[in-house]
């Protein structure tokens with residue numbers, strides 16, 4: 001692809017598929033990720049969006065309704081999926097699983113207190129209340145169940161992080177999630193590194209005409225723990241990332257079940273591990289950097305990857321690691337909540353990331369990123385001008401990032417409006433509200449944002465501004481029933 005003046009050309013990626021068992025990891029290179037800054041308007045003034053509108057989530061208003069009726073904070077969410085990632089309803093009910101926390105906690109304290117909760121609402125309702133019309137069903141797991149797997153019970157905090165829920169044989173549910181134990185001192189430092197595990201638990205779902213309830217989820221199966229060979233461990237880096245399992249079946253490999261998850265490349269923290277392939281510049285590119293130049297800036301502290309594993313038994317309790325399908329070495333430290341999405345015979349890997357987790361010299365908005373190839377393991381092509389950015393929150397890359405609790409004075413009010421985007425059948429995208437507003441006037445979220453829609457077309461993913469009202473659909477709208485490839489009518 002031709003380069004934007006002043007910027008390097010993106011890396012050539014073939015999209016070619018490899019066997020899932022092969023030792024090939026696609027690279028989201030620095031040459032690729034620098035295409036994000038290349039499409040940012042350097043003259044966008046204070047509080048304006050500097051990014052192209054077609055890759056930007058429409059701005060969410062501040063007066064959002066709360067889906068939980070003030071009962072809990074809500075963030076990462078997902079629904080029931082079957083093997084093909086379709087979203088069935090259950091006996092006429094739509095069901096959503098969410099990370100929830102007590103509203104007495106500050107919203108930024110939620111991560112060490114997160115529990116899996118669930119909501120339900122009737123499917124196929126034409127007119128819904130503004131907040132989505134969900135009923136909060138309570139917590140999913142019996143008290144103490146998710147902590148039982150840890151050999152060292154001396155944790156200071158024990159919590160449940162993201163994952164996915166599959167429905168089997170009528171009413172059997174398997175929840176794949178991240179059980180986490182923290183071992184912290186009073187001052188918040190680590191007594192020993194935190195311990196995230198990918199865990200599966202089985203239960204049942206029931207419904208009558210009044211609502212939905214769940215039973216079981218007592219036995220917890222510890223599926224995977226970072227191995228230090230493909231996936232970084234706490235011994236290698238106390239700040240490592242290992243979480244967010246998502247399982248699916250690949251039509252190209254019938255009878256197998258795969259899992260993608262968030263990881264980091266398995267190097268000891270601080271090791272100068274980035275290579276020229278991680279840079280990805282064409283020979284002679286005038287805007288190239290060497291791996292040493294990038295690492296002299298400290299870029300090697302950011303080593304995200306997307307992991308792959310394959311199930312070894314029918315109950316999906318035993319899994320084997322395969323090499324990662326994507327790495328972002330010297331590019332970004334977190335590729336979270338990955339999912340595989342199949343459309344028009346192409347495999348899309350979608351994953352979310354933060355502006356603050358980019359490596360030195362690279363910048364991009366909060367949002368969902370996409371990579372397209374011919375199989376679950378491919379030489380993935382980053383979507384949209386070779387950049388990888390699929391749908392970002394409105395942001396101004398000319399100004400500092402700030403934080404959700406202290407937005408930068410010059411930032412667009414939507415920079416932290418939404419996170420944890422999950423792409424659903426029909427290109428619908430749900431996410432949660434983090435912070436909306438400018439530094440002098442902002443509100444914190446803790447509920448789901450309006451659902452938006454993207455068109456997914458070859459290497460392009462663009463926001464559908466004809467969906468809903470100027471591109472914003474209903475609040476907390478996670479509909480069931482749509483098969484892949486079928487766009488719902490708004």
Ligand code: FRU
Pocket residue numbers: 075076099110111114161162163178243244262336337419420
């Ligand atoms: C994304 C995320 C997930 C994690 C959860 C913890 O918002 O960072 O990766 O499971 O939040 O709260």
